[in-house]
Amino acid sequence: MPTNANNEDNVLLLAENITKRFPGTVALDNVTFDLKYGEVHGLLGQNGAGKSTLLKILYGYYKPDNGKIIIQGRETRFRNTADARKYGIILVNQEITLMPHLAVYENIALLGFLWGKAFSSFNKNNVKYQIKDLMDKYGIELNPELKVRELNAANKMLVQILAALSMNAKVILFDEPTSPMSLRETEQILDVIRSLKKSGISITFVTHKIQEAIEICDRITVLRNGKAIGTVNNSNITEKDLAEMMLGTKLKEFYLIKEDWAGNAIKERKKSEIPLIELQDVYTVPIKLTDVPLKGVNMKIYDGEVIAVFGLIGAGKSELGRLLVGLGKIIKGRILYYGKSIKIKSPTHALEKYKIAYLPEDRKTDGIIPHYSVASNISVSALFLISKAKFLLDLRREHDLATTMIRSFNIRTASPYVKITSLSGGNQQKTLVARGLASRAKLLIIDEPTVGVDIGAKIEIRKTIYKLSKEDNISVLVLTSDLDEALGIADRLYFMHEGTVLKEYIIKSDNVEDVRKKVIEDLAQVSSYI
Amino acid sequence: MSSSDSKSETVTVEKRKTQRSVLRRFLDFYNQQEIARPLIPFIVILIASITLSPQYFLSPSNLKVVLFQSAPITLLALGEGMVIIMGSIDLTPGSVAGLSALITGLVTLSTGNIVLAMTIAVLAGLAVGSINGLLVSKFKVYSFIATLAGLEIWRAVDLTITGGSPIYGLTQYSFFMNDFHTFIPLIFIIALAINLVFWYLLTRTTWGRIIYGIGSNEEAVRLAGTHADLAKFLTFAIAGLLYGLAGVMLVPTGGYVVDPWTAYGYELYAIAAAVLGGIALTGGTGHPIGPFFGALILTILTDILIIMGITQYTIQEIIIGIILIAAAPALTRGLRWVK
Numbered sequence: 001m002p003t004n005a006n007n008e009d010n011v012l013l014l015a016e017n018i019t020k021r022f023p024g025t026v027a028l029d030n031v032t033f034d035l036k037y038g039e040v041h042g043l044l045g046q047n048g049a050g051k052s053t054l055l056k057i058l059y060g061y062y063k064p065d066n067g068k069i070i071i072q073g074r075e076t077r078f079r080n081t082a083d084a085r086k087y088g089i090i091l092v093n094q095e096i097t098l099m100p101h102l103a104v105y106e107n108i109a110l111l112g113f114l115w116g117k118a119f120s121s122f123n124k125n126n127v128k129y130q131i132k133d134l135m136d137k138y139g140i141e142l143n144p145e146l147k148v149r150e151l152n153a154a155n156k157m158l159v160q161i162l163a164a165l166s167m168n169a170k171v172i173l174f175d176e177p178t179s180p181m182s183l184r185e186t187e188q189i190l191d192v193i194r195s196l197k198k199s200g201i202s203i204t205f206v207t208h209k210i211q212e213a214i215e216i217c218d219r220i221t222v223l224r225n226g227k228a229i230g231t232v233n234n235s236n237i238t239e240k241d242l243a244e245m246m247l248g249t250k251l252k253e254f255y256l257i258k259e260d261w262a263g264n265a266i267k268e269r270k271k272s273e274i275p276l277i278e279l280q281d282v283y284t285v286p287i288k289l290t291d292v293p294l295k296g297v298n299m300k301i302y303d304g305e306v307i308a309v310f311g312l313i314g315a316g317k318s319e320l321g322r323l324l325v326g327l328g329k330i331i332k333g334r335i336l337y338y339g340k341s342i343k344i345k346s347p348t349h350a351l352e353k354y355k356i357a358y359l360p361e362d363r364k365t366d367g368i369i370p371h372y373s374v375a376s377n378i379s380v381s382a383l384f385l386i387s388k389a390k391f392l393l394d395l396r397r398e399h400d401l402a403t404t405m406i407r408s409f410n411i412r413t414a415s416p417y418v419k420i421t422s423l424s425g426g427n428q429q430k431t432l433v434a435r436g437l438a439s440r441a442k443l444l445i446i447d448e449p450t451v452g453v454d455i456g457a458k459i460e461i462r463k464t465i466y467k468l469s470k471e472d473n474i475s476v477l478v479l480t481s482d483l484d485e486a487l488g489i490a491d492r493l494y495f496m497h498e499g500t501v502l503k504e505y506i507i508k509s510d511n512v513e514d515v516r517k518k519v520i521e522d523l524a525q526v527s528s529y530i
Numbered sequence: 531m532s533s534s535d536s537k538s539e540t541v542t543v544e545k546r547k548t549q550r551s552v553l554r555r556f557l558d559f560y561n562q563q564e565i566a567r568p569l570i571p572f573i574v575i576l577i578a579s580i581t582l583s584p585q586y587f588l589s590p591s592n593l594k595v596v597l598f599q600s601a602p603i604t605l606l607a608l609g610e611g612m613v614i615i616m617g618s619i620d621l622t623p624g625s626v627a628g629l630s631a632l633i634t635g636l637v638t639l640s641t642g643n644i645v646l647a648m649t650i651a652v653l654a655g656l657a658v659g660s661i662n663g664l665l666v667s668k669f670k671v672y673s674f675i676a677t678l679a680g681l682e683i684w685r686a687v688d689l690t691i692t693g694g695s696p697i698y699g700l701t702q703y704s705f706f707m708n709d710f711h712t713f714i715p716l717i718f719i720i721a722l723a724i725n726l727v728f729w730y731l732l733t734r735t736t737w738g739r740i741i742y743g744i745g746s747n748e749e750a751v752r753l754a755g756t757h758a759d760l761a762k763f764l765t766f767a768i769a770g771l772l773y774g775l776a777g778v779m780l781v782p783t784g785g786y787v788v789d790p791w792t793a794y795g796y797e798l799y800a801i802a803a804a805v806l807g808g809i810a811l812t813g814g815t816g817h818p819i820g821p822f823f824g825a826l827i828l829t830i831l832t833d834i835l836i837i838m839g840i841t842q843y844t845i846q847e848i849i850i851g852i853i854l855i856a857a858a859p860a861l862t863r864g865l866r867w868v869k
Binding site for chain 1: 733734735736737739740742743745746747749750751752753754755756757758814815
């Protein structure tokens with residue numbers, strides 16, 4: 001299976017026997033990676049497999065401890081990223097800092113045309129003209145006058161790509177480019193990558209999505225735990241093979257998952273049962289500029305039910321979740337709590353009065369408390385549970401709570417008292433979900449519970465949510481843009497689009513595939529309006 | 531890779547580990563144990579001072595001076611430290627301590643009742659702190675701005691009340707300086723005890739837990755459903771109370787004289803001592819006993835400068851400023867930018 005095609009003429013960039021150690025771990029262990037002219041070479045692996053580290057070594061951000069980088073047959077050492085850029089190797093990632101208050105063309109000029117020049121004349125019209133040329137050449141459509149802060153994730157990436165192209169990039173390194181994007185945005189980016197490839201640019205594409213790798217890559221190198229498992233040609237590989245290479249032994253679990261869960265009998269509801277929370281024709285106004293207003297949302301959440309709200313980015317899912325903890329402005333309609341109309345003032349009010357907890361989507365900025373230990377991160381929503389006389393912390397109870405949660409979620413941590421930042425992304429996410437469940441909320445709203453974590457952690461998180469919900473009769477509202485997740489975890493599914501609920505499906509063990517087809521049809525239908 | 535290869539590799543890795551281990555272990559300890567941050571500089575400066583001038587520095591009278599001077603600074607740094615842990619800043623310690631000292635003097639003069647005087651002075655601190663807390667938590671004013679206004683206003687109030695003249699002879703407060711044990715004055719024991727109480731409060735109450743969280747990631751703490759605003763208000767209010775108490779202590783340590791310029795500029799001492807005590811200006815970290823050691827470091831530093839004959843006030847200020855600059859980056863290390 002592994003083919004180390006060392007056709008010298010064909011290889012543009014060769015990273016040979018790369019080893020990179022970080023304190024406590026070996027991030028890359030003797031990995032060899034080659035990139036041919038005009039190919040898309042995928043790097044596939046779970047979180048922590050070493051994909052990003054390898055990419056950063058190719059970009060000169062890290063120096064390898066061992067191994068060589070050979071460009072067009074000549075060994076090269078990058079002292080920093082500027083060196084790599086001189087060779088036309090440019091990294092494009094989600095986190096790169098565009099300047100939000102500047103226009104698209106200004107960003108491209110600063111990151112591209114003017115890069116590395118301390119003083120240089122800047123002819124606006126000339127730059128715009130050159131950008132127009134580039135856009136025509138690669139089939140990119142973007143208004144160069146727009147401010148970057150107004151762009152969506154895909155268009156921000158296009159700005160970076162254009163900047164790279166303006167520097168005559170030979171190799172573009174993509175680091176998980178599509179993870180913050182909706183399906184449509186993803187397609188847009190993949191199309192651009194295809195046209196880049198057509199004009200002879202070599203591309204390294206880091207992803208943890210198997211589907212995506214198959215769709216775009218010519219060759220795929222799979223990494224696992226810092227080791228290269230193998231490099232395969234796309235033409236003769238199946239998803240299952242790749243998943244097997246990526247996951248190792250966990251594969252079985254991955255495929256059994258739906259049967260396991262959907263098989264769980266759903267409690268039959270009496271018609272007379274009053275929902276825990278009911279939204280009646282709720283309209284909101286946006287609080288932030290980027291918010292999507294809700295337009296007539298009707299929804300019922302019963303006790304002990306796991307509900308998925310599925311929709312792409314911009315469907316209003318997060319806004320719905322935040323509304324239920326008092327972070328929204330209702331202009332019409334009402335929220336009922338066991339049939340009584342209520343007004344939720346703040347997350348604190350929601351948690352204390354109505355037992356509603358919310359876990360935000362953005363783990364880094366709104367979720368983890370970096371200086372806290374794992375235990376404190378779990379207990380922060382449950383301070384009333386672990387304190388005496390409302391303010392004296394009972395560290396013993398906190399310890400018990402934390403260790404129980406760490407066990408339930410299988411959080412891999414040296415101890416409950418190490419800082420949460422020492423954990424991997426997946427384990428941080430597990431900690432956050434544990435926080436939600438530790439709060440003894442009756443309704444737990446989780447915004448994208450498994451985004452950006454590897455499949456192993458995904459499975460564990462979903463399973464534990466479902467299990468604890470059923471055991472403790474907790475209602476869970478999962479806001480997700482991952483259809484597999486929605487179908488896998490939920491008893492009921494609401495399909496949201498642009499601030500309204502379009503459809504409601506009940507998911508049973510025997511109709512999962514039907515619902516999947518229907519939701520995909522729904523999605524195609526609403527997408528074709530535009 | 532053959533097994534012998536991997537073995538030899540492990541051996542080299544092991545070797546490297548032992549070579550680095552002493553420094554590594556020390557650095558790990560230093561990074562992980564927040565208490566090490568103030569403790570190590572404290573030990574260093576103590577040894578340096580003893581080496582520089584053993585006969586003067588270690589004399590009981592000098593040690594007593596160091597200890598009683600550190601007491602009010604400890605309380606100022608403690609209040610400031612809590613606010614800094616929360617990711618905010620408080621510029622009022624100097625003005626509030628000045629106001630409180632003045633109130634102590636005035637009430638003592640007019641009533642002769644020192645318990646009443648001290649109570650009113652401390653309550654005045656609490657009141658000012660509460661105003662700061664309301665401005666920050668209720669009216670969402672940036673703490674820097676809200677307390678910058680306080681810095682000016684309360685000093686102006688001092689000047690207005692007294693018309694600029696000092697109050698002498700407040701010897702009723704000499705009991706603060708009584709020796710608790712040979713050269714250890716009571717005032718020092720009080721400050722240490724208060725700091726120990728706050729060690730407990732900051733680590734063992736929900737309030738303490740929440741303020742560390744606010745300094746670490748305020749948005750997350752709020753979304754987690756905690757009473758963040760209440761904790762913020764309480765922190766500023768309690769900090770004010772501690773400044774008030776520090777103001778009372780400034781009466782005996784300042785030679786039983788109070789004037790409208792008492793504690794002028796002490797907000798910088800408070801911040802410097804908090805930072806020297808290992809409380810990072812970025813918020814979220816710092817050991818609760820830090821202010822005590824920070825105040826001692828600062829006081830010993832001033833003391834040793836005087837012993838060495840550097841008595842110019844300006845040079846001391848410059849040296850303190852330089853130390854702040856040197857200490858702050860070490861504590862903000864790892865942060866990409868500071869606003």
